[in-house]
Amino acid sequence: xxxxxMLIQIAWRNLLASPINLIIGGLILAGxxxxxxxxxxxxxxxxxxxxxxxxxxxxxxxxxxxxxxxELSLYGGMGGDPDLSAVTEFPRIKQVLEQxxxxxxxxxxxxxxxLITAGNIVDITLEKLRNLYKARDxxxxxxxxxxLSKDEIETRIASTRRHVRQIxxxxxxxxxxxxxxxxxxAVDAEVVAALERVSQDAFWDDFEKDTWGxxxxxxxxxxxxxxxxQLMFLRYLGTDxxxxxxxxxxxxxxxxxxxxxxxxxxxxxxxxxxxxxKLKNARRLDKLxxxxxxxxxxxxxxxxKRFVKENRSQTRDIVLQFDDLKTAEATKKLxxxxxxxxxxxxVLLSTFFDTTDDNFEERYQFFYKELAPxxxxxxxxxxxxxxxxxxxxxxxIQAVNVKVYGTFAFTGLEKSPxxxxxxxxxxxxxxxxxxxxxxxxxxxxxxxxxxxGARTISRENAEADLFGExxxxxxxATAGVIDEEKTFTGVGRRLREDDLVKRVYTDAEINxxxxxxxxxxxxxxxxxxxxxxxxxxxxxxxxxxxxxxxxQQASGIxxxxxxxxxxxxxxxxxxIFGIAMVIINNAMMMATLQRTQMIGTMRAIGAQRSLIxxxxxxxxxxxxxxxxxxxIALGSAVMSWLHTRGIPAPNDVxxxxxxxxxxxxxxxxxxxxxxxVIILVVTLLSTLFPAVIATRVSPLRAMQxxx
Numbered sequence: 001x002x003x004x005x006m007l008i009q010i011a012w013r014n015l016l017a018s019p020i021n022l023i024i025g026g027l028i029l030a031g032x033x034x035x036x037x038x039x040x041x042x043x044x045x046x047x048x049x050x051x052x053x054x055x056x057x058x059x060x061x062x063x064x065x066x067x068x069x070x071e072l073s074l075y076g077g078m079g080g081d082p083d084l085s086a087v088t089e090f091p092r093i094k095q096v097l098e099q100x101x102x103x104x105x106x107x108x109x110x111x112x113x114x115l116i117t118a119g120n121i122v123d124i125t126l127e128k129l130r131n132l133y134k135a136r137d138x139x140x141x142x143x144x145x146x147x148l149s150k151d152e153i154e155t156r157i158a159s160t161r162r163h164v165r166q167i168x169x170x171x172x173x174x175x176x177x178x179x180x181x182x183x184x185x186a187v188d189a190e191v192v193a194a195l196e197r198v199s200q201d202a203f204w205d206d207f208e209k210d211t212w213g214x215x216x217x218x219x220x221x222x223x224x225x226x227x228x229x230q231l232m233f234l235r236y237l238g239t240d241x242x243x244x245x246x247x248x249x250x251x252x253x254x255x256x257x258x259x260x261x262x263x264x265x266x267x268x269x270x271x272x273x274x275x276x277x278k279l280k281n282a283r284r285l286d287k288l289x290x291x292x293x294x295x296x297x298x299x300x301x302x303x304x305k306r307f308v309k310e311n312r313s314q315t316r317d318i319v320l321q322f323d324d325l326k327t328a329e330a331t332k333k334l335x336x337x338x339x340x341x342x343x344x345x346x347v348l349l350s351t352f353f354d355t356t357d358d359n360f361e362e363r364y365q366f367f368y369k370e371l372a373p374x375x376x377x378x379x380x381x382x383x384x385x386x387x388x389x390x391x392x393x394x395x396x397i398q399a400v401n402v403k404v405y406g407t408f409a410f411t412g413l414e415k416s417p418x419x420x421x422x423x424x425x426x427x428x429x430x431x432x433x434x435x436x437x438x439x440x441x442x443x444x445x446x447x448x449x450x451x452x453g454a455r456t457i458s459r460e461n462a463e464a465d466l467f468g469e470x471x472x473x474x475x476x477a478t479a480g481v482i483d484e485e486k487t488f489t490g491v492g493r494r495l496r497e498d499d500l501v502k503r504v505y506t507d508a509e510i511n512x513x514x515x516x517x518x519x520x521x522x523x524x525x526x527x528x529x530x531x532x533x534x535x536x537x538x539x540x541x542x543x544x545x546x547x548x549x550x551x552q553q554a555s556g557i558x559x560x561x562x563x564x565x566x567x568x569x570x571x572x573x574x575x576i577f578g579i580a581m582v583i584i585n586n587a588m589m590m591a592t593l594q595r596t597q598m599i600g601t602m603r604a605i606g607a608q609r610s611l612i613x614x615x616x617x618x619x620x621x622x623x624x625x626x627x628x629x630x631x632i633a634l635g636s637a638v639m640s641w642l643h644t645r646g647i648p649a650p651n652d653v654x655x656x657x658x659x660x661x662x663x664x665x666x667x668x669x670x671x672x673x674x675x676x677v678i679i680l681v682v683t684l685l686s687t688l689f690p691a692v693i694a695t696r697v698s699p700l701r702a703m704q705x706x707x
Contacts, residue, residue, distance in 0.1 A: 025627035028683070032628045032675050036635025039671040041642075047666075048659035053551045055250040055659075056410045056419045057237065059107065059519030060528055062554035063093070063535065066547040072517055073556035074111070075418065081112060086514040093544050094511065094518075100538065102522045102531040105247045110238045110430050110516035111422065114390035116380075117231050121320040122167055122223040124376075126215060129160045133211055144383075161204070163323035164218065168198050170319055171225055194221040226320065232276050234388065236423045238430020240510050241265070247521050250413070256382035256406020262504040264426045266386055266402040270409040271420025277379045281318060281353065282372065284311050285364055288355065294648075298357050311353035315346055321375045333370050337363075382406050388425075392435025400429045412660035415652050428505055431513050520548070624683035625676075632672055639667040 054060055057074055064072045070082035087093065094106045131142040136153050140146045145153065172195055197203055198218065207214045242261045245251050255273075259265030274283060284307040291304055298304045322330060327345055334348040335341065342348050355363050380386060382404055389399045402425060413419035425433075522531050528550060535548035646662035649655045657663075 025623055028624055028627040028679060029631040029634075032631030032679060033635045033638075035675045035678070036632055036667075036671055037638050039674075040635070040639045040668050041663075041665050043668045043671070044663060044665040045657060048663055049657050050551065051659040052410075052413055052416070052419060052656050053555050054521075054525075055248060056413060057248075057422065057519070058551040058554050059105075059247070060522045060525055060551055061520035061532055061535065061548050062517055062551065063087075063097070063106075063520060063546045063548045064517040066539070066545050068547075071556075072549065072554050074554050075556055084516045086516060087518070087546065088514050089544070090513075090515050090518070091508075091511055093546060096538055096542055096544060097520060097535060100531065100534050102524055102527050102534075104521045104523045105243070105519075107243050107247050107519045107521075108240055108427060108511060108515040109518055110427070110434060111236065112238075112390060112430075112434060113233060113235045114388045114433065115231060116234050116386060116388055120223065120226045121317070122164075122226045123219070125160060125163055125167065126219050126223060129157070129164065130215055132157045132160060133215075159323060159325070161207070162325065163321075165199075165204065166323045166327060167226075167320050168195065168222065170316070171195060171222070172199055191221075191225060195225075198222060234272070234423060235421055236266075236388070236425045236430070238425045238427050238434070241267070241424060241426055244424065247519070248410070250410040251408055252411055254407045254409055256404070259405045259426060260504070262506065262510065263502070264402055264429050264505075265405045266388075266426075266429075267405060267424040268380070268407045269420045269423045270407040271415065271417065272423060273378070273380075273407045279317060279375065279377050280314060281311050282367070282377055285355075285367060288360060289364055292357070292360065298355065298360065308353065308355055311355070312350045315349040315353065318349060318371070318375055319346055326374050330371060330374060337366055337370075380404060388433060390433050392433070396435065398433050398435055400433045402426070402429050413655060415649075415661070416655035417652055418656040427510050427513070427515070434516075620683040621680065624679040628676060628679035632675055635675075636667055636672070639665055643667070 053074075062072055062074070065085035065087050067085040068083065070084065072084065073082050090108055094108075097103050097106050128142075131145060132153055134141055135145040135148070136150070136157065148156070175192060175195055194217075198221075203214070241259045245258060253267075254270045256267075259267060268277070274286070278286075288298070288304055288307050291301070292298075296304060298308060319327075322345070331343065331345050331348060334345070334352055338348065338351055340348065340351070342351070352363060352367075384404050385401050386404050387399055387401050389397060392398045408424065410416075410419050520531075520535070522528060532548045532550060535546075538544065539546045539548070642665045646664050647658070649658045649661055649663070655661065
């Protein structure tokens with residue numbers, strides 16, 4: 001111990017004697033600090049993103065068919081959705097996987113994209129009017145009208161007719177503005193004539209005489225003039241909804257209710273619902289309020305100024321929702337709030353939406369308290385039936401009607417576009433939409449084959465069977481009216497009516513069909529790779545033809561971001577410590593040459609070469625440990641401060657990577673150990689050669705250098 005103490009004292013004295021040691025120490029300090037802080041941030045970011053991906057859609061492991069042309073990418077790739085082969089034996093696969101020790105749950109899945117259309121306000125209003133007239137005649141296409149009395153239905157008919165007439169007045173005003181701006185040739189005379197006809201009292205006086213003809217005229221001639229219909233791209237995930245919600249506990253129903261167990265249904269991602277289906281003026285007000293909550297000001301923020309400008313100029317969606325009574329009511333409310341006598345509702349709304357930092361909160365509260373209850377804030381409401389159209393795997397257009405039971409979000413990821421951009425659909429509807437033959441479709445086809453007398457023919461004999469001799473004409477095609485009551489029977493009828501919505505499917509039916517992939521949750525995430533290896537081995541042994549990958553690999557390019565940044569960090573640390581090694585080596589070489597006499601004297605009085613070697617190496621170790629320790633301490637202090645304060649997500653995308661509004665970095669003890677090891681290795685390696693040279697200094701050479 002006395003020898004070690006002496007070596008440390010010598011090393012400490014020599015450390016302070018040379019200014020170059022401070023430069024070397026500064027490099028070691030910077031490299032260590034960078035490794036601790038950036039490494040800790042990347043580890044925390046990786047853990048946060050793991051919580052986002054694992055807790056929202058991926059699970060810990062994803063499995064898919066090993067026959068697939070592409071690798072699974074849950075968030076899509078550069079060329080769109082990956083081309084995956086169907087997993088056709090999911091029940092057997094599920095049974096095998098659940099026998100693996102660490103597997104907790106296996107959730108069937110399949111994702112794709114579709115287009116949905118939210119009709120314009122005229123279409124929606126005319127549909128309401130048509131349903132009301134049908135309800136008056138005892139036909140309840142809209143089940144929400146069943147509980148109304150005849151007087152209540154008549155009252156609603158009168159109100160809806162007034163609404164249609166108000167819409168026509170707005171369209172007339174728009175037409176007059178267009179005529180004042182455009183050339184006469186650019187104005188469609190047929191449109192002008194149609195508007196003129198429906199604006200006359202005579203059209204409405206005769207409305208009851210030919211209700212259906214009048215409605216058809218409005219639908220064909222007036223509705224197309226309103227271009228507020230919205231075509232939306234919808235990304236959806238087909239899954240066992242009950243099992244999904246059980247397995248992914250971050251999922252929370254925001255509006256409405258979960259889809260009843262075993263039934264068909266749809267849950268819209270809350271963020272998508274707000275961004276795409278909400279009244280644009282209301283959504284911009286929400287975004288303005290969120291921005292102001294984090295300190296942004298309308299006065300000096302170009303994006304917020306744009307929101308205000310768009311709200312002022314785009315008030316048509318609100319005006320078209322008001323009938324004459326609501327128009328008068330809204331006008332009176334706005335005149336009172338703005339202290340104005342302006343009679344034009346459009347002008348009043350434009351003035352109202354001219355929000356500033358001073359009046360914003362007051363007008364935001366007024367809008368949601370006074371105006372919002374008078375309009376439909378969302379184009380699709382909970383309880384509506386949504387028609388979803390998409391291309392099947394064979395390229396044909398498929399459509400399904402599903403009831404919207406509610407909206408949902410993942411806790412902590414409410415504002416993340418990545419986690420909030422995918423809606424959920426029951427697995428049976430997904431199979432119909434994706435083009436797989438479900439039990440319902442098989443039954444329907446069998447019934448059609450029986451009713452028509454159709455027979456199955458082989459591909460090889462198709463031409464002869466269809467066009468060969470001996471075939472006779474079964475019937476001549478004639479024009480006629482389709483009788484829906486006679487045409488659609490059995491399953492075909494159920495597919496069109498509420499029976500299908502109410503039908504409860506068994507677990508065997510839900511899990512018995514094909515899927516594209518499945519999420520696997522595990523009991524112990526630390527044994528993730530071991531579980532992946534076990535699944536792949538089981539696939540090989542039992543010919544399951546599936547492939548298991550981690551959540552990170554299943555995330556595609558998103559999962560590789562952390563790996564990329566970690567590589568950048570290691571490269572930066574490599575360069576810093578590489579430069580430090582060169583400088584330390586040169587410095588120690590110079591220090592050794594400068595201390596030739598001292599080393600020779602020590603050798604002359606009996607110091608062994610091992611002592612000289614240990615002394616030089618000890619100096620480097622003390623240098624590295626001292627400045628490396630300072631770097632570790634500073635890095636630890638910064639990480640502790642960041643954990644207490646948190647790093648706010650700078651944008652909505654960062655919510656996903658941070659797994660919430662803030663990233664709370666944690667100090668990784670492993671990084672401290674690795675940093676210390678790197679310091680010791682670098683300093684020892686860079687000092688080894690000068691230390692060996694120092695051991696070769698002889699007393700004779702020391703005396704010669706003195707002379």
